[in-house]
Amino acid sequence: MLAQVPQPMTDSSPAAEAARAFGRFRNVHQEFLQDDSKRLVAIEDISFDLKEGTLVSLLGPSGCGKTSFLKIVAGLAEATYGVVEIRGRQVTRPQPDFGFVFQQANLMPWRTVLDNVLFPMEIQRRKDAAAKRRAMELLELVGLAGFENARPSQLSGGMQQRAALCRALVHAPKLLLMDEPFGALDELTRMEMHDLLLEIRRVTNATTLFVTHSISEAVYLSDVIVAFSKRPARIADYIEVDLPYPRTPALRYETAFTDFEHRAGIALGITR
Ligand SMILES: Nc1ncnc2c1ncn2[C@@H]1O[C@H](COP(=O)(O)OP(=O)(O)O)[C@@H](O)[C@H]1O
Ligand SMILES: [Mg+2]
DSSP states (O other): OGGGSOOOOOOOOHHHHHHHEEEEEEEEEEEEEOTTSOEEEEEEEEEEEEETTOEEEEEOOTTSSHHHHHHHHHTSSOOSEEEEEETTEEOOSOOTTEEEEOSSOOOOTTSOHHHHHTHHHHHTTOOSHHHHHHHHHHHHHTTOTTOTTSOGGGSOHHHHHHHHHHHHHTTOOSEEEEESTTTTSOHHHHHHHHHHHHHHHHHHOOEEEEEESOHHHHHHHOSEEEEEOSSSBOEEEEEEOOOOSSOOGGGGGSHHHHHHHHHHHHHTTSOO
């Protein structure tokens, strides 16, 4: 079955790869040793290319290995074997030009919103006037102007996640890694965040890997959906979502949109 679905292009001639790949993943495989010392295969054999400036979703059911894969790309975990390259370099540890957003905002409650956003610059000893200006611009972009001196507890969940987005972007990362960033938000807030993320992507042009188990979220946001099978994760489908940007909420009700949802649903095995 799996052999028949479209698989991503992975032309391996050096010229083709140099021209194309911002990120290159080849035969990424991960196993964990469990407490009973049995092996658990989380990721089977994942290969695809990530083009610069694109937003690519990793879509799959809970527990299939999405976070495991993202952690490897992030340099937070090591693959058992396989190649993970970003901009021509093997990733072995977290990179300063990566940005992360997780399901929980994880803001530091004792800091102001602005100082939370500036935290990555502080670590990199770049917390200067320019950094502060950029942080303020980002806060404005996400609709948090006027809240820079508030504490996280004074913000709603959606606002906290907006601040977390600013923190991920403050150092102008080349690669943005997002792990179910809107999973804890209510549906309406989540849809607002989708439009916000697309606007941010338009402005910053950051290449983005976005983990989700939501089919509609994946279709709405993505240039490409890499649909993972149940664990162990393999590529069940590689879907180029050629719906034009800017995407607007009305698109969600169009046939072209629901056709992609249907295709993704088939890949996930929840419909035929
Ligand atoms: N460090 C670990 N040690 C052992 N098993 C793990 C570890 N991390 C993840 N797993 C297992 O790998 C599988 C995939 O997990 P995960 O990548 O978190 O899935 P997802 O993010 O798709 O929900 C799960 O069965 C999980 O229990
Ligand atoms: Mg996960």
